[in-house]
Amino acid sequence: MSSKHFINDPTHLVLSALKSITLTNPTTALDEENKIVYLRPDAAKQQVSIISGGGSGHEPSFAAFVGPGLLSGAVAGTIFASPGAEQVRRCIGERVETGKGVLVVVMNYTGDVLNFGMAVEKAKAAGVQVEMVVMGDDAGVGRAQGGKVGRRGIAGTVLVHKIAGALAAEGAELKDVHRVAKTVAENTVSIGSSLMHVHVPGREAGGEEELGQSEVEIGMGIHNEPGSEKSKEDLPGIVKRMLKYMLDQSDKDRAFSNISSSNETVLLVNNLGGVSVLEMGGITTEVVNQLQQTYSIKPVRIISGTFMTSLNGLGFSLSLLKLQDTGVSKSMLExxxxxxxxxxxxxxxxxxxxxxxxxxxxxxGSGSTGQNKPCGISIDPKQADKALRNALRKLIAAEPDITKYDTVVGDGDCGIGLKRGAEGILSYLDEGKNEQDAALFLDGIISVVEKTMDGTSGALYAIFLNALAGGIRQQGSSSSQSADPAIWAKALKAALDAMSKYTPAQPGDRTLVDALQPFVETLEKSKSVDEAAKAAEQGSAKTKGMKASLGRTVYVGGSGFEEVPDPGAHGLAVFFKGLGEGLD
Known part of the structure; x- marks a missing residue:
């Protein structure tokens, strides 16, 4: 786990984070002394107030949910610790509207239940209408383990917040808001999994248990509490186990919510704080697919994002809400x-x-772009196939060297990108299309390059090749002719000019242009591919020791450029040499 933080003072961290809520949402205000974020009295009409809270470290829960249509107030403790009863009492009695009553939503942790409960009873004694809902949705804690304490509250709590908050904003009475919130809580089941425990800012590092490199803890709590089991699984295996904990009715220890394919459900896929948005997308798709394929459950709402975290926890949780009749004018979905x-x-x-x-x-095929037309300039398909295959195989064989060079001066992906493109073109050639029109032949190659090569080099190659096909078409005429070196040289020069509109790269900047431009210029003069390939090889060799002016090498820095050539220029030179050999 990472024990490095930008803010290591936990007190300053919590207060500054609470302050940020008021900076990003003008409907909110902060009682700094009591760590309460609350809805400004002129931000919404009079309604039942919804209050929640708990330890800090679960952001955006709870403070960032304060706003019209959701929470009226949120009370924060220190990191992973319940707020005190006096903080909660002040929130109920001083910071929110009490004219139509107050609903308190609290997660099922002993400290939270006791402190919020004490404040609720004090408010009742003072004549305030207050009800409390305790949320326990974690299927990672079975009946036997939970005992009298019951299940922990985790991310499903935010569904209670949202539905209760929206109903309160509709002007509903406290009894209805309380009943609907309780119904949501009773019909929600959740479980989380994490690849590692988290470190709390301000605490000495090393106190938290580490998980192995390939281990995942299924059912881990949001405060580093132990889970149900540790396992070595890939994502599909992890999701399969999590859904089994949530939905297996034969598991009498955990069959908390009887959800079947006939029920309408809401799925919440929640980021515990440290999972990338990219991976969250992959996780969401896996969960939805397994729900449908294994359980025939197709949620009517799928919500994926960051709602209740465990600091920067490298994990996620799943929550399923079985929709019920609210008994009021608005449904749970609405x-x-x-x-x-x-x-x-x-x-x-x-x-x-x-x-x-x-x-x-x-x-x-439904777009307006038409098919490219033949240019009337022909090639020998067998000769082109032979030359291209030789050049592409040489390029693939050179991948380890290109990758080694790019590891020194770049980010290490140049060789793989060129290899991927070369393999794609070889597969295309294997289809045996036997295309004789030079421009149409290039069009087929271009489609492969655009699909298989990404990054800067992929874009440059695609631009160049498209312009090369355009340069060939410009030379076409009504009479058929063969593509000789002079025609290719003229088209290559046009392509080089076109590429210069999109990159300022020139020979001497340590880019693929150091090999490409000498090849084009030499072919134009000599009409010999072999001579042009030698010029490209010389241009590539000159980049060794050349300081980069463009490309990622500029940012990487270091002294490695003194020992290796530019990887892109080297790869292109290898290709051109193979092309010349294949034409001999």
């Missing part, structure tokens, strides 16, 4: 979809869009 002006709530798709989703697509 309340879930209702807008909320809170910086921490990020599900923005309207009910009407979910109910009537757009169905049209733009399938391949």
């Amino acid at each position: 309340l879930l979809d209702a807008p909320a002006e809170a910086s921490g709530w990020s599900a923005a798709v309207k009910s009407s869009t979910w109910a009537n989703p757009p169905t049209k697509t733009r399938d391949a």
Whole structure:
């Protein structure tokens, strides 16, 4: 786990984080002494107030959910520790509207339940209408283990917040808001998994248990509490185990919510803080696929994002809500979809869009782009195939050297990118299209390059090759002719000029242009591919010791450039040499 933090003073960290809520949402205010973020009295009409809170470290829960349509107040403790009863009492009695009553939502941890409960009883004694809902949705804790304490509260809590908050904003009475919130809590089941424990700022490093490199802890709590089991699984295996804990009705220790394919459900895929947005997308797709394939469950709402974290926890949690009749004018779905002006709530798709989703697509071939036409300049397909195959195989064989050079002066992906493109073109040649038109032949190569090569070099090659095909077409005429070195040289010069519009690279900048331009210029003069290939090789060799002016090497820095040539120029020179050999 990482024990490095930008802010190591936990007190300063919590207070500055709470302050940020008021900076990003003008409807909120901060009682700094009591660590309460609350809704400004002129930000919303009078309604039942929804209060929640707990230890810090779970952001955006709870403070960032304060705003019209969601929470009226949030009380923060120190990191992973419950706020005190006096803090909660002040929130209820001094910081929120109490005229229509107050609903307190608290997660099932002993400190939270006791401190919030004490404040609730004090408020009741003072004549305030207050109800409390305790959320325990964690299937990672079975009945036997939970005993009288029950299940822990985790990310499913935010569904209670959202639905109760929206109902309160509709002007509902406290009894209805309380009942609906309790119904949501009773019909939600969740579980989390993490690849490692987290380090709390301000604590000495080394106190937390480490997981092995390939281990995952299924059911880990949001405060580093032990999970149900440790396992060595890939993502599909992890998701399979998590869903089994949540949905297996034969597991009497954990069959908390009887959800079947006949039920309408809401799925919440929650980032515990340290998973990239990219991976969250992959996780969400895996979960949805398994729910449908294994359980025939197709959620009517899928919410994926960061809602309740465990600091920078490298894990995620799943929550399933079985929808129930609310007994009021708005359904759970409508309340879930209702807008909320809170910086921490990020599900923005309207009910009407979910109910009537757009169905049209733009399938391949439906666009307005027409097919490229032949140019009338012919090539010998067998000769082109032989030369290209030789050049591509030489390039693939050179990949280890190119990668080694790029590891020294770049980010190490140049060789792999060139190899991937070369392999793609070889596969295309294996299809045996036997195309004789020079421009159409290039079009086929271009389509492969555009699909298989990414990054800067991929874009440059695609631009160059498209311009090369254009240069060939410009020389076509009504009478058929063969593509000789003079025609190719003229087209190559046009392609080089076109590429210069998109990159300022010139020979001497340590880029692939150091090999490309000598090849083009020499072919134009000599009409010999072998001579041009030698010029490209010489140009590549000159880049050894040349300081880069363009490309990622500029940012990488270091002294490695003194010992190795530019990897892109070297790869291109290898290709040109193989091309010349293949034409002999």
